[in-house]
Amino acid sequence: MSTPIGLIAGGGQFPLLFTEAAQERKRRVVAVCHQNETQAELEQRADISCWVKLGQLGKIIRFFHEQGVRETVFCGTITKTRMFRDILPDFKGLSLWNKIDRKLDDAILRAVAGALEDEGIKVLASTCYLDHLFFPKGIIGKRKPSQEQLTDIRFGWKIAREIGRLDIGQCVVVREGAVLAVEAIEGTDAAILRGGQLSGSGAVVVKMKKPGQDFRFDLPATGTKTIDTIASVKGSVLAVEAGQSLLFDREAMIAAADRAGIVVIGVQEDEAGELIF
Amino acid sequence: MSTPIGLIAGGGQFPLLFTEAAQERKRRVVAVCHQNETQAELEQRADISCWVKLGQLGKIIRFFHEQGVRETVFCGTITKTRMFRDILPDFKGLSLWNKIDRKLDDAILRAVAGALEDEGIKVLASTCYLDHLFFPKGIIGKRKPSQEQLTDIRFGWKIAREIGRLDIGQCVVVREGAVLAVEAIEGTDAAILRGGQLSGSGAVVVKMKKPGQDFRFDLPATGTKTIDTIASVKGSVLAVEAGQSLLFDREAMIAAADRAGIVVIGVQEDEAGELIF
Structure with a gap:
């Protein structure tokens, strides 16, 4: 069976393009879709998927472990303004959030990536299959x-x-x-x-x-x-x-x-x- | 008779406050009011006034010369976005506009101040009577x-x-x-x-x-x-x-x-x- 790759998906077409390119390279796409962000179509296109609310980091990690994911990408947009208004962190998400000093995109994503890597899940460049774009x-x-x-x-x-x-x-x-x-x-x-x-x-x-x-x-x-x-x-x-x-x-x-x-x-x-x- | 002082007025209360403070110091306030910007009340408060559209520099200079103005201030806000949309320069205003490289507030005002000073009208700090503010x-x-x-x-x-x-x-x-x-x-x-x-x-x-x-x-x-x-x-x-x-x-x-x-x-x-x- 093909090696799974995680896809932590935001909105827009980027997650769909990534999915297509990864599947062409025989990767099994394990997608985490964000409510109110990710296009519903990704659910059909990915090999397996689950839906989360922004901040449910614990749920993402559990899903990836269940699916044997050891590599993931971040792909697609998250409406940044939700960060302050529309977030529903689980315990893992909240304890991470409280550790971030400046609530900047990159600081947040770096912290999330760090937490994933602590769990043995490597974060790859989202462009790894999309050089032609x-x-x-x-x-x-x-x-x-x-x-x-x-x-x-x-x-x-x-x-x-x-x-x-x-x-x-x-x-x-x-x-x-x-x-x-x-x-x-x-x-x-x-x-x-x-x-x-x-x-x-x-x-x-x-x-x-x-x-x-x-x-x-x-x-x-x-x-x-x-x-x-x-x-x-x-x-x-x-x-x-x-x-x-x-x-x-x-x-x-x-x-x-x-x-x-x-x-x-x-x-x-x-x-x-x-x-x- | 008291020495006149020019007031090139934008919106808000600043031109009114300036007028009051200048009159307390026995200056005769010669106000240029900008249409759609300056509060109508200034017309009553100033000793004499005229209305212009944004860009009518020639008209301002003529008015000041008629009134014997040798010193002026800029006072109050101009909605900056009008600069690109709602401007009606006269010949003098237009030829100045075309000489300004970067259309930044300060560059524009410096150019207008320069043109006034070429006409013998000195531009003072708008705070000259308003230190207490x-x-x-x-x-x-x-x-x-x-x-x-x-x-x-x-x-x-x-x-x-x-x-x-x-x-x-x-x-x-x-x-x-x-x-x-x-x-x-x-x-x-x-x-x-x-x-x-x-x-x-x-x-x-x-x-x-x-x-x-x-x-x-x-x-x-x-x-x-x-x-x-x-x-x-x-x-x-x-x-x-x-x-x-x-x-x-x-x-x-x-x-x-x-x-x-x-x-x-x-x-x-x-x-x-x-x-x-």
């Missing part, structure tokens, strides 16, 4: 950026890097050298909507991995939904760190961007700190 | 901060200083070491509401002057409305940089904070970078 370098749709847009991409990049360094968030929205929105805990889509509405039109969205972000956890991800959000506020650019974030449903995303006239660009920094496309 | 040091209501709240104040202070250094905004909302909201262009009240709603309760609000912020312009200001906003989302702390920001309607503000059980505290940094209250 990394955001590519360069302009990936039809629309080319203007000089003004390039200036804003460079400006937004600088700000986003600082915001990431401070462990605040992954995304900023800028226009003409003004910062319209900084993502904190509210999530990328909410930040895009806010900054885009304030801008009226022409907002430039820059999204990048936090420096030192743990690849085992929540990587920045973009897809058609991101483009739809930008289009809804007449935004003009999505610039994403190439090779450090995931791009879902690539073809549909490019088609949506081309229809809306949105520049989509994968950016990297060279050793001198200059941006290359 | 500076936010004091220490706990100014009944409620004392808990150890956890002090930890969050220190954390929020560090983040707010960086956000200011990047010229993004003046305010952050934190809780238990997580950044719930960063103010960019949307304004302090919107950031408090967003962060506070995400927090559920217990949000800690930290507001401070941007380093290098020009005292002639928009100083951070707080008042009863700030407390009402924090109370509406069950927030627990307002920490403000003492001596570098304005406190309006102090008695009503303290009463509101005491009613809502909100800690109000004026903070300073000593030379070692430690916070003192």
Whole structure:
């Protein structure tokens, strides 16, 4: 029988994509689905699954032990704002929660990963079967950026890097050298909507991995939904760190961007700190 | 006849307070009111006034010249989001706008101040008659901060200083070491509401002057409305940089904070970078 792999699933399509890729490699996917987050479809696609509420760490560990899971990934989004409002920790979850000093995403996930590893369950990078989903370098749709847009991409990049360094968030929205929105805990889509509405039109969205972000956890991800959000506020650019974030449903995303006239660009920094496309 | 002083007024009570204080010092207040921003009451209180739309710099200069104004202040808030949506520059305003590289508050105001000074109109600090309104040091209501709240104040202070250094905004909302909201262009009240709603309760609000912020312009200001906003989302702390920001309607503000059980505290940094209250 094939070796099981654990999947601690949040929302979105990432857990489904992971499941498909893992099963192609003959892994038996043992999925933990989060209520109000994970798509119900995962229950059908995974080889076996159970549902938990956010914080039920003890239940996850028991389920993985029962299923012989020795390796797991974290995959998909957890609405971060639930952290303070909609959490139902079991005993194990609560005692862990109380040990975490700063309630930051990565600190929480690192603590959970540590608890799993104490139980003999190794946490792998969620991208371990999904290398083909990394955001590519360069302009990936039809629309080319203007000089003004390039200036804003460079400006937004600088700000986003600082915001990431401070462990605040992954995304900023800028226009003409003004910062319209900084993502904190509210999530990328909410930040895009806010900054885009304030801008009226022409907002430039820059999204990048936090420096030192743990690849085992929540990587920045973009897809058609991101483009739809930008289009809804007449935004003009999505610039994403190439090779450090995931791009879902690539073809549909490019088609949506081309229809809306949105520049989509994968950016990297060279050793001198200059941006290359 | 008394020497005139120009007042380029935004919204809120600050222009009214300035007018009263200047008139007590026998200055004749020549007010420029901004449509959709300035309280209509200013028209009655000022010695003479005219109404402009945002961007009508030429009209302001002509009015000041007619009235013999050689000194002016900027006073009160301009909804920053109008900058991209609701602006009606005249020729002078437009040619200035096109010369500004980064459309940041301070850059815009510095450019406007420069244009006024080219016309022989000096721009004074808006606080020139209002020293008594500076936010004091220490706990100014009944409620004392808990150890956890002090930890969050220190954390929020560090983040707010960086956000200011990047010229993004003046305010952050934190809780238990997580950044719930960063103010960019949307304004302090919107950031408090967003962060506070995400927090559920217990949000800690930290507001401070941007380093290098020009005292002639928009100083951070707080008042009863700030407390009402924090109370509406069950927030627990307002920490403000003492001596570098304005406190309006102090008695009503303290009463509101005491009613809502909100800690109000004026903070300073000593030379070692430690916070003192």
